[in-house]
Amino acid sequence: MPALDPELRRALTDRIRYYNELGIYDFYRREPRSAAMESGEAVTLQPESREEMSARKVAPTATVAKENIAEGLTPKPEQSIADPVSALKLIREDLGDCTRCKLHKQGRKQIVFGVGNPRAELMFVGEGPGADEDTQGEPFVGRAGQLLNNMIKAMGIRREDVYIANIVKCRPPGNRTPERDECETCSPFLMRQIAVIKPKVVVALGAVAAKNLLAINAPMSELRGRFYDFMPAGARGNDPAWQGARLAVTYHPAFLLRDPRQKGEAWKDLQMVMKFLGLKPPKSGE
Numbered sequence: 001m002p003a004l005d006p007e008l009r010r011a012l013t014d015r016i017r018y019y020n021e022l023g024i025y026d027f028y029r030r031e032p033r034s035a036a037m038e039s040g041e042a043v044t045l046q047p048e049s050r051e052e053m054s055a056r057k058v059a060p061t062a063t064v065a066k067e068n069i070a071e072g073l074t075p076k077p078e079q080s081i082a083d084p085v086s087a088l089k090l091i092r093e094d095l096g097d098c099t100r101c102k103l104h105k106q107g108r109k110q111i112v113f114g115v116g117n118p119r120a121e122l123m124f125v126g127e128g129p130g131a132d133e134d135t136q137g138e139p140f141v142g143r144a145g146q147l148l149n150n151m152i153k154a155m156g157i158r159r160e161d162v163y164i165a166n167i168v169k170c171r172p173p174g175n176r177t178p179e180r181d182e183c184e185t186c187s188p189f190l191m192r193q194i195a196v197i198k199p200k201v202v203v204a205l206g207a208v209a210a211k212n213l214l215a216i217n218a219p220m221s222e223l224r225g226r227f228y229d230f231m232p233a234g235a236r237g238n239d240p241a242w243q244g245a246r247l248a249v250t251y252h253p254a255f256l257l258r259d260p261r262q263k264g265e266a267w268k269d270l271q272m273v274m275k276f277l278g279l280k281p282p283k284s285g286e
């Protein structure tokens with residue numbers, strides 16, 4: 001492969017450094033969406049191409065990897081820290097008073113970073129904060145949060161045992177669904193949180209969380225009922241002792257509040273997770 005033009009190399013280095021300063025360390029190629037995907041029709045489960053930059057076939061990015069242009073660029077600040085409490089603190093500091101996407105100027109009261117056990121075996125990931133979460137600065141504290149607490153309790157564990165976060169950390173106005181650019185700007189921080197916590201299982205609550213974590217577009221009926229292998233972006237190879245998490249998809253508690261008939265289906269999803277983690281439901285009275 002011909003050597004990269006020095007001008008281009010410099011420009012790419014500057015661009016990568018710029019993204020690093022924004023807190024973005026991992027780069028992906030996403031295939032253009034098909035008309036079926038855009039229209040929301042059901043599509044066969046095909047992972048979107050989520051290759052890392054090094055796998056990109058077209059110059060100049062392939063050359064970037066070959067020449068290891070990223071050498072000397074800032075590693076993720078938390079990478080050298082073994083203690084997950086300190087590592088999460090660093091990610092929070094890196095996020096700062098974030099203005100990276102437009103949600104920062106659409107009425108958020110505060111950033112809702114995530115809460116729970118930094119060494120959790122089980123993580124729940126929702127879509128974004130609602131009004132109560134925005135006020136209290138903690139994910140899943142409203143009515144949906146109460147239901148999530150009950151679901152966690154039914155699994156024989158406590159809320160403090162798990163870690164809970166969202167795809168976006170600022171409340172979308174009127175509780176609208178976070179937009180794609182907002183998810184893509186914010187989710188690298190969630191990926192870094194997952195890479196630090198190293199859970200055995202991640203449960204995606206609802207289609208928005210599932211689609212963003214898995215980078216696949218499919219209806220809930222196809223997403224649920226199985227485990228996916230999940231490795232957060234950029235974590236590959238960092239820790240030989242952690243080969244990624246299993247990811248399961250279930251309904252968002254807010255959806256279950258609107259349609260309680262689906263609670264039985266959600267319980268089946270959680271039972272699959274319990275079986276994998278060796279959890280037993282509490283005996284009555286506990």
Ligand code: SF4
Pocket residue numbers: 095098099100101102103104111168169170182185186
């Ligand atoms: S949603 Fe995420 S990326 Fe957007 S402003 Fe809030 S913290 Fe920053």
